[in-house]
Amino acid sequence: MTSFNILSIAGTDPSGGAGIQADLKTFSALGGYGMSVVTALVAQTTTGVREVHEVPPEFITSQLDTLLNDVRVDAVKIGMLGNTGVIDAVVRAIDDHRLPNVVLDPVMVAKSGDRLLAADAIEAVRSQLLPRADLVTPNLPEAAELLGEEEVHDLASMGEQATRLLTLGARQVLLKGGHLSGQSSTDLLVAAEAAPETFSAERIPTKNTHGTGCTLSSAIAALRPQRRAWFEAVRDAKNYLTEALRHADDLEVGHGKGPVHHFHAWWGEGVGERG
Numbered sequence: 649m650t651s652f653n654i655l656s657i658a659g660t661d662p663s664g665g666a667g668i669q670a671d672l673k674t675f676s677a678l679g680g681y682g683m684s685v686v687t688a689l690v691a692q693t694t695t696g697v698r699e700v701h702e703v704p705p706e707f708i709t710s711q712l713d714t715l716l717n718d719v720r721v722d723a724v725k726i727g728m729l730g731n732t733g734v735i736d737a738v739v740r741a742i743d744d745h746r747l748p749n750v751v752l753d754p755v756m757v758a759k760s761g762d763r764l765l766a767a768d769a770i771e772a773v774r775s776q777l778l779p780r781a782d783l784v785t786p787n788l789p790e791a792a793e794l795l796g797e798e799e800v801h802d803l804a805s806m807g808e809q810a811t812r813l814l815t816l817g818a819r820q821v822l823l824k825g826g827h828l829s830g831q832s833s834t835d836l837l838v839a840a841e842a843a844p845e846t847f848s849a850e851r852i853p854t855k856n857t858h859g860t861g862c863t864l865s866s867a868i869a870a871l872r873p874q875r876r877a878w879f880e881a882v883r884d885a886k887n888y889l890t891e892a893l894r895h896a897d898d899l900e901v902g903h904g905k906g907p908v909h910h911f912h913a914w915w916g917e918g919v920g921e922r923g
């Protein structure tokens with residue numbers, strides 16, 4: 649049996665709903681072998697972020713080089729980076745090690761409203777990381793920040809912004825519609841060489857949406873080596889996330905916006921009771 653090694657480069661969440669912890673759960677649930685390089689230690693939980701302890705860029709390079717000189721990587725998810733020094737270190741590793749299947753989640757602000765990327769680092773994401781991403785997965789505010797435009801709230805304008813993001817160098821853009829209102833939660837995939845695709849799911853009525861973005865980008869990275877095309881990886885990742893959201897209220901984690909439920913997403917209804 650072929651096994652695939654999936655790397656997350658991201659910050660931490662001690663409550664396990666977002667960041668590296670969510671990424672590793674997702675990789676495992678979807679059959680990948682999960683690995684991680686930590687970019688920032690974040691004191692956060694379901695109610696918000698208290699403090700960020702940055703990792704020195706030289707130590708990010710040390711983690712990446714040590715890992716990549718030993719282990720073959722089949723796909724990479726990049727999440728919270730924090731500042732330009734960390735971005736430079738990650739850019740160098742992508743180039744030096746020719747990392748494949750790079751999924752960039754351009755994390756800027758947590759659901760709680762706390763900043764996870766320095767404002768002066770947005771330019772480095774735009775100019776250094778977008779051109780190295782096989783797929784970038786912004787939410788609506790992140791797309792607006794990257795383009796220096798107003799945030800949009802309808803599918804037609806999303807299509808226009810996603811197309812403009814392609815011109816910044818990303819090979820494909822999945823513009824996420826989690827912040828839209830309405831009965832469904834629709835994401836839009838745009839690539840230079842293919843017609844746009846929409847991925848729509850029933851909007852789950854839950855407050856427990858902590859880590860949805862992390863889970864989606866990680867699921868895409870985990871599935872890409874197991875699928876023939878990006879489109880298939882995105883489709884199946886979106887279905888995985890929707891199932892995990894559907895069962896989020898089964899968990900009892902914290903007093904704020906709780907995490908999604910990976911166990912139920914994979915094994916389905918009833919296993920918790922049996923096992």
Ligand SMILES: Nc1ncnc2c1ncn2[C@@H]1O[C@H](COP(=O)(O)OP(=O)(O)OP(=O)(O)O)[C@@H](O)[C@H]1O
Pocket residue numbers: 666758759786787788824825826827833834835849850851852853854857858859860861862864886889890893
């Ligand atoms: N209530 C919901 N029901 C169904 N799908 C949802 C819901 N909320 C978000 N999603 C989906 O979750 C994914 C993440 O979307 P969103 O736009 O919220 O990302 P995000 O803001 O980057 O998330 P995060 O705050 O975790 O970084 C998208 O596929 C979106 O459509």
Ligand SMILES: Cc1ncc(CO)c(N)n1
Pocket residue numbers: 658659660661666667668690692727728755757758759764859861862
């Ligand atoms: C470390 C980390 N990455 C991403 C998010 C997205 O909200 C978060 N809350 N924390």
